[in-house]
Amino acid sequence: MLRKRATRIQAGGCGAAAVSSPSSAGDTIRIGTRGSALALAQTGVVAAAVAKASGSGVEIVTVATEGDHSTESLASLGGTGVFASALREALAGGACDLVVHSLKDLPTAGYPGLRIGAVPRRADARDALCGRDGLTLEALPAGSRIGTGSPRRAAQLRGWRPDLTVVDIRGNVDTRLRKVESGELDAVVLAAAGLTRLGRLDAVTEFFELGRWATAPGQGALALEVREDHSAPFAAMLKTIDHPTTRLAVFAERAVLARLEAGCAAPIGASAVIDGELLFLTATVYAPDGSSSLTSSHALVLEGSAAERAGLPWELGDRVADELLELGAAAIAPLGTAS
Structure with missing residues (x-):
């Protein structure tokens, strides 16, 4: 059974130590999410998977975040954390049992008592x-x-078409599309995954291929964040939902951000793929005005124990990021601004 309710979590939620996750089939699992149409659509998919894997009832808890009610640019607000902080506080404080993030909106820095339980x-x-x-x-x-x-998309647009005027906008997918329909804008750039989840692929006039147009680390993926003290049945449910290939790829992309200490204000794109036993990673740092960019690509063989393989994405991400720094990435983009 799926139920929905809304809550607003204020800053300063309690720690996770005194809170436990559902421990057996039949316990209701509360899933925290932002209240936007896109967040609810992707959380609905997760909720169905959780219900199937756990045999439990599921309740969706909507949480207001700073990024949802502010009209300022993401860069000026301080980056990706404006969407994740309230969700993390709700989870740590026991208002829900797991939260669903768009992985590209989740800061690379961990939160005390929490971990990514499934991707x-x-x-x-x-x-x-x-x-x-x-x-x-x-x-x-x-x-x-x-x-x-997105500062990254703005830099890419300025690089590819310096004769266009790039306009900084906020708002949900429908709000942005209406700006094109009304004639206020001639076009917008959005994530294909979000358009797919909302059933709005009809609005797309061109897809940008990844080899030509790098996207945000983790774009298209979701992260299920949980408390570290969850039960064995809860862990087994999470393992059923987790996709190991996706996890390896997106963790490699996020490792680049972490090593560069880069947040939402840094125009960085990254893409990782697995081909056989090889994990390939490419990342690009852009000058905000689109005048230049630096790219690094490396690969690692996926070998060793499960624990050793889990560490390979971070090793690969560090290798790519280190090369970008050696090439002069810090001189062309605002790095050291992780959030």
Whole structure:
């Protein structure tokens, strides 16, 4: 059975030590999420998987975050943490048993008493252009206004089409698409995964291939964050939902961010793939004005014990990030601003 309720969690939630997760089938599992249409859509998919894997009832708890009610740019708000902090406080304080994050919005720094318990199979990691009159990026006339709230996308757009005007925007997917429909903007760039989950692929006029257009570390993937003290049955349920290949890839991408101490204000793209027993990782750092970029690519063989394999994404991410720093990444982008 699936139930929904809403709560607003204030800063300063209690620690997790005195809170336990459901321990047996039949206990209701409370899933925390933001209240946006996209967050609820992706949490609904997770809730169905949790119910199937656990045999328990599921309750969706919506949590208000700073990023949901502020109209300021993400960079000025302090980055990705504006979407994750309240969810993490709700989880640590016992208001829910797990929370669902868009992985690209989850800071790389850990939260006391919490861990990523599962990473479901990744959706489409590409960015997509939603343009007026079916226009692609190359077909947009000079001077066209194109909207994005992402410093990375803004840098890429300025690099590919310096003759366009990039407009900083906020709002949910439908709000952004309406700016194109109304003529306020000529196009917006959005995540293909979000458009898919909301059933809005009809608005896409072009998909940007990953080899040409790097996307945010973790884009298209979800993270199920849980308390560290959960029960064995709860851990078994999480293992059923986890997709090991996705986990390895997105952790490698996130390792680049962590090593570069980069947050939402840093224009960085990363993409990791697994081919056989090889984990490949490519990351690019962009100058905010799109005038230059630096790219590094490396690979590692996936071998050793389970514990050793779990550490390989971080080793690979460090290797890529170190090369970017050696190439001069800190001189072209605002690094050391992790959030």
